[in-house]
Amino acid sequence: MGILSSSIARKVAMALSGLFLVFFLGQHFVINLTSVIASDTFNSWSHFMGTNGLVQGILQPVLIFGVIFHFVMGLVLEIRNRNARAINYKSYNGSANSSWASRNMIISGLVILAFLGLHFYDFWVPEIMYKYIESNPEDATRYFPEVVHKFESPVRTGLYVIAFVLLMLHLWHGFASSFQSVGFNNKYSKALTGFAKVYAIVIPLGFIFIAVYHHFNQLHH
Amino acid sequence: MNLTLKIWRQKDGRSKGQMVSYKVSEISEHMSFLEMMDVLNEQLVNSGDEPVAFDHDCREGICGMCSMQINGEPHGPDRGVTTCQLHMRMFKDGDTITIEPFRAKAFPVIKDLVVDRTAFERIQHAGGFISVNTSGNTQDANAIPIDKHVADHAMDAATCIGCGACVAACKNASAMLFVGAKVSQYALLPQGQVEATERVLSMVAQMDKEGFGNCTNTGACEIECPKGISLENIARMNREYLKASLKG
Numbered sequence: 176m177g178i179l180s181s182s183i184a185r186k187v188a189m190a191l192s193g194l195f196l197v198f199f200l201g202q203h204f205v206i207n208l209t210s211v212i213a214s215d216t217f218n219s220w221s222h223f224m225g226t227n228g229l230v231q232g233i234l235q236p237v238l239i240f241g242v243i244f245h246f247v248m249g250l251v252l253e254i255r256n257r258n259a260r261a262i263n264y265k266s267y268n269g270s271a272n273s274s275w276a277s278r279n280m281i282i283s284g285l286v287i288l289a290f291l292g293l294h295f296y297d298f299w300v301p302e303i304m305y306k307y308i309e310s311n312p313e314d315a316t317r318y319f320p321e322v323v324h325k326f327e328s329p330v331r332t333g334l335y336v337i338a339f340v341l342l343m344l345h346l347w348h349g350f351a352s353s354f355q356s357v358g359f360n361n362k363y364s365k366a367l368t369g370f371a372k373v374y375a376i377v378i379p380l381g382f383i384f385i386a387v388y389h390h391f392n393q394l395h396h
Numbered sequence: 397m398n399l400t401l402k403i404w405r406q407k408d409g410r411s412k413g414q415m416v417s418y419k420v421s422e423i424s425e426h427m428s429f430l431e432m433m434d435v436l437n438e439q440l441v442n443s444g445d446e447p448v449a450f451d452h453d454c455r456e457g458i459c460g461m462c463s464m465q466i467n468g469e470p471h472g473p474d475r476g477v478t479t480c481q482l483h484m485r486m487f488k489d490g491d492t493i494t495i496e497p498f499r500a501k502a503f504p505v506i507k508d509l510v511v512d513r514t515a516f517e518r519i520q521h522a523g524g525f526i527s528v529n530t531s532g533n534t535q536d537a538n539a540i541p542i543d544k545h546v547a548d549h550a551m552d553a554a555t556c557i558g559c560g561a562c563v564a565a566c567k568n569a570s571a572m573l574f575v576g577a578k579v580s581q582y583a584l585l586p587q588g589q590v591e592a593t594e595r596v597l598s599m600v601a602q603m604d605k606e607g608f609g610n611c612t613n614t615g616a617c618e619i620e621c622p623k624g625i626s627l628e629n630i631a632r633m634n635r636e637y638l639k640a641s642l643k644g
């Protein structure tokens with residue numbers, strides 16, 4: 176794998192792609208949040224993201240590459256790490272020295288990946304169909320009703336909530352850990368780790384709130 | 397105390413091993429874990445059985461020879477101690493204690509609880525040293541002023557005894573805490589600068605070659621390390637490695 180042939184290079188690559196995805200997540204969250212505050216803003220921002228050439232032509236492919244890279248790298252690491260201990264312990268007290276989240280990144284990661292499949296099917300595929308296959312004229316007011324409609328289903332809302340809980344666990348370990356991986360461990364680490372931990376809780380909770388809000392809000396009407 | 401011990405027995409590197417149960421009685425809580433193992437071995441020898449092979453040397457926590465995964469943790473449930481310093485008062489009468497060798501592909505079992513940790517030595521040979529010419533013109537080390545804090549960090553890193561508990565504890569069998577400590581103790585001092593680039597690159601390359609796993613920052617090593625080696629050393633090694641890679 177050339178440049179990624181050493182354990183530290185792989186670790187740094189995992190951290191950097193993770194940080195990129197964390198950044199994207201924050202951006203995604205801000206846009207989603209407007210859907211519960213002001214549907215007009217949500218529509219216009221979504222319209223911009225959906226039609227802007229730079230976003231569609233460059234940022235979107237970069238993002239997809241980022242997700243695939245992070246996943247493939249994670250899988251490679253997992254396989255190598257399993258091989259590094261050929262015979263397992265009969266008794267292994269992992270919780271004595273590390274958190275569940277840190278030891279099970281592959282589980283939370285795979286759940287998030289499965290969620291991304293659903294999420295693509297829910298939003299990305301219909302979007303591509305609408306824009307590029309059926310070549311419908313752009314209607315800048317369609318985004319908000321589309322989102323609200325998706326969260327009618329209690330099953331889908333439930334699946335989203337579960338995925339966000341796993342995302343929380345994944346970020347709880349992953350975000351703060353990425354600073355350590357790139358070699359950042361000094362007097363500012365504590366503050367930065369604190370920020371990462373807060374982010375890991377607040378952002379997924381926010382996503383849960385948005386999904387649940389849209390689900391229950393329409394039951395009233 | 398009366399205890400039940402479940403111990404990994406394996407005749408040699410090629411044989412398949414298995415867990416075997418033993419009973420020991422009248423164990424004093426003041427005994428060290430290795431003294432308790434001595435009691436068991438006397439018992440085994442008296443009854444004509446093969447004693448359990450385990451590593452030890454100094455029995456005072458400085459040589460790094462003793463090992464053992466005790467109830468799922470390297471060096472047992474106590475913190476900041478090696479197995480030879482672990483007291484039996486950490487256990488209760490009637491307990492069942494599981495004792496296994498340190499497990500890692502890079503630490504193959506030689507016999508029972510004895511594992512081959514020469515992989516660590518090969519990593520050291522790859523760069524864990526400085527070259528000094530002792531021709532008589534060598535500058536006195538004390539003539540080079542070093543910030544107290546920096547010297548303390550270097551000293552902390554240098555207290556690693558190479559026991560391998562970090563590898564044994566890590567779910568990935570990663571050796572990064574050990575290598576991080578060895579890289580750091582030189583990286584922090586002016587004497588280590590001359591070979592800094594080459595050192596970190598070769599030590600990491602050797603570590604990977606030995607088949608240790610990749611660090612995922614679970615932090616298990618730091619908790620289980622008998623010498624309290626900090627994760628900071630891994631971050632420093634990562635930094636040194638990135639710096640060295642850019643220099644080529």
Ligand code: SF4
Pocket residue numbers: 555556557558559560561562563573574577617620621622623624625
């Ligand atoms: S870092 Fe700690 S656990 Fe690892 S070899 Fe050194 S002393 Fe042992």
Ligand code: FES
Pocket residue numbers: 451452453454455456457458459460461462478479480481
């Ligand atoms: S026997 Fe030397 S450290 Fe335990």
